[in-house]
Amino acid sequence: MVLLELRDITKRVGQELILKRVSLRVETGEFIAIIGPSGSGKSSLLYIMGLLDRPTSGTILYRNEIIEWKDAVINRLRNQKLGFVFQFHYLIPELNVLENVMAPQLKAGRSYGEAKERALELLTRLGLDAKSKRQVFEISGGEMQRVAIARALANNPEILLCDEPTGNLDTKNTQRVMEIFEELNQEGTTIVMVTHDMSLAERAKRVIEMRDGEIVADR
């Protein structure tokens, strides 16, 4: 089943063409790694897949339906079908660990109690239940990234989009994060991960290589 499809996606920033007629199909349950040198367009592609950025031309389909670029549609998909994990955790320092994981759920319309319960469930799964009441600055970098993963998973997304998710982590935490991704993928979550690290890319089921705004290899 094709979950997400990009057709002839072009992205122009100023005079520069950063994505050149890129087409890509993401099927349910895939674990895709996107690799390539800096400036090859990997993150731009990820942002378009995650509906954070609008392509200059081309079509995006979700479950074989063309996505209309309307605020309500885009925001609903971002909130309920997609989850983001970035290189930097981007946790909200005004919220504690638990509240950070609750934030997307409250937007989805869950009650405070439901959101809290789900957040605790995810934090327990990621080994952070004991730190749920901690402030963000009171936990380590690896823990922050795990909280960011919990936040991305809060609304049960169908696709997890990760932009260099281990870029700021040490080897031990990188392993831990990769294990989480593999577990999630085994459970059915589709994962698309941008990375520089070939050893991490090798752990994905499919590797897409980009160069100069084009897909040059898909294996």
Next chain:
Amino acid sequence: MKAILFLSLAFLKKRKRQTIVSTLGFAISVTAFIVMSSIMFGFQKYFIQQVIDIEAHISIKPKEEIAEDRLIRRVDNESLIKALGSRPKEKDKILGWRDIMKRLEEHPEILGVAPHLESKGILKYGAKEKPVSLIGIEPFLEARTSVIERFLEKKNLSSLETHKDSIIIGKIVARDLGITETGKRVVLTLPNGQTKIMKVVDFFNSGITNIDASRVYIPLKTLQALLERVDEVNVLIIRIRDVKRAEALARELRAEIKYEVESWQKAYLNFLKIFKIQNMITYMIVFAIITVSAFGIFNIIMMTVMEKRKEIAILMAMGYSSKDITLIFLCIGLITSVLGGLLGFIFAYGILEYLANLDLELEGLLKSKGFILDRSPYYYLLGFVLSFLFSLIASLYPAYRASKLNPVEIFRSL
């Protein structure tokens, strides 16, 4: 909406110091608004109410001859202009006043009409003398057209009916002459040189300084006899049902009556104008205070937006729309103003309570014990609405700026 409130409160809670400062700013402006409005309108409303109660709602008097009409110009040597006064052509009296009264009393909007003969005089008590404004009244009719009795310390208006040498004097007139109790005898001297010994039967205390410091009531017939103006009156006072209609009714009567018809609004036009200017100045000050508080809010929200760019970007990545982001920052401003407003209510209530219980003798345009306050909940509501509106305006631009941030640009720049 719960997500919006959840995040707004979180942003506010983490910035306690700024939140407290801006809340206090709004509290002070709301307090200033309520207290100043209560004092100012309390004074003005009291003054107007006293005027309405004491004075005629509408008065009819002979038209004043314009001084210009009484000038005789003579040119000497083609350059020198001399202006000489001539005698007044009309006598200071209302002809056929009984018929006019009868006609007026039939008008459905008129509650009562009473005749006055007004003149100047001098009161002497012992070695002390004081110029006064004399009003000759018929007590029974006067009671129907004003609430004069309410301002009499001994409620002894009827004495003017039964004793032709009785006199009611203003409280400040009495004080200036050194009269502290009724029953004292004073010498009244009139412009025609007539004098009469009168007995003080009551004191008149309206609270309006210039009235209490000059007004004296005596029986109409006594004054007519002393002035040798038998059965003459020079003012008719009218009491109407709806005081706000006084000017409109006066306009209507002007068409029917050849004398000057003046409403209380016109008679006190200068005071009403001063009140308007006073209100304008006060509100300018209050608006300046609220504006400063609003700038405080603007500053804090703008700073938050600038500092929280990456948090805004991640909220957008989570599915928060531009509208949600706008609402989060608007809520920050509005919560601050609501808290400030509520705190302002408490401060204002406390200050007004203090002022109301202050034992203070005030004598200016009005004479009163302590401040005359109008403690209407309307000022609380208005203060609250104003601070809410100002804070909404102050929050709009930063909130709009926040909503227009592009998450991709932010993620790329970090």
